[in-house]
Amino acid sequence: MSNIPKTLRYTDSHEWIQDNGDGTVTIGITDHAQEALGDVVFVELPEVGRDIETGEEFGVIESVKAASDLYAPVSGEVIETNETLEETPESVNESPYDDAWLIKVRVADATDLEALLDAEAYAHLIEAEED
């Protein structure tokens, strides 16, 4: 069973979103996503300062098996990226909710957050996928 922290919000493309309470969010991929991907060997993230739009591809995670696109869960400006992933992409597998956060975004429209899934809805989604 994969780990789905109650405090986070989710997308149907398996990103997690943490509301930092100051108009910014932190974004990563879920435990379920890292497990499905297998061993991650490379993470490509956007430049700081780039504006991303909800649903837009903002990066790529490559596992030994394949490349998988990352989709922006909210619109806003990228204010920080996790540079440690350049050297240790495997932390996406080891610590998807902590060490391996991907980017921080200043959210353009706070109502974007309301459209995201909660932990319960995300758990249902992955259960349905596994059936």
Place this chain on the structure above:
Amino acid sequence: MSDLYHTPLHALHEECGAKFVPFAGYAMPVQFPLGVKREHEHTRQRCGLFDVSHMGQILIRGENPALMLEQLVTADIVGLKPGAQRYALFTSNDGGIHDDLMVVNGGDHLYLVVNAACKDADIALLRSGIGTAVDIDVLDDRALLALQGPEAHRVMEALCPEASQLTFMQHRRVNVEDMELWVSRSGYTGEDGFEISVPAHQAERLARLLLEDKDVEPIGLGARDSLRLEAGLCLYGHDIAKDTTPVEAGLGWAIGKARRQGEEREGGFPGADVILTQLSNQDQLRQRVGLIGEGRAPIREGALLYSESGHEIGVVTSGTFGPSVGQPVAMGYVDREYVSLGTVLHAEVRGKRLPLTVSKMPFITPHYYRG
């Protein structure tokens, strides 16, 4: 995956926690709980057990089977000594590669191992080509295991000392308990190791015996692919195919000396005129090369290759991040003027041009046991 074939080890794979993928009509384990990267590293450092029962095993018997098989393959089969194994290529009339295979001289027969995806076509080719002169027996009742890595010798010695004395590309039949095993010292990882043919109904027992050793882990197709790529070995349908010639593929060494221009059994295989002319003139327009990337981004099959001046000059046919190399590794075909070692090329990945250097293969130091 219900319409896929299962190998005789399917239940054992399930018990070991395998994830399955469809491959050449079979449900095959792509990885075990260890994960592709650790399976790869374990094979390089200790020992991996691979199920390759999806591959085709064929016996050819009859009057002078070696001379007959030479009508279809590039290798010197007549000169292959009893108990020896050799790499060969089935070719087509236009000089392309129909499949690659291993051929063993078993004394009164030849024993062939062919790719799973080409198995049916190979059998048809053998039957239509030489089937009236020799008996072609497809061994659906035998499984095939590969035991690979630096500990493979020790593990085999404990199981069967006489098989552990084989050197690289030697083959013999041995008995372990009541199992008749056909053992070759060969593999597809660049490591020392053995490939073991076993009656299908005894395959699970043999696999369990091997897995009892603390150093042996089951390994899936994912790691098999990264291991063979680091070892510079071609994957049929990707790095070699119907539209690549042996010379373009850098497999001129698989054309036996006796089969070359001016030699005792010159040509005689499909496409020999094209292939032998290309071999002696070295006028092929493109060639397979090894490529090492910078950074960590894997460069995958299908990525286009560009010269420093921006001209499209080739394509990647296999690529991954090489866990043992610690860099992205790839193979591809490039125009002949870009094949020199050290040439810097660029691969297009998601709209970016990533630098790659034409590099010697294998990418790792092989550990074949030559005695």
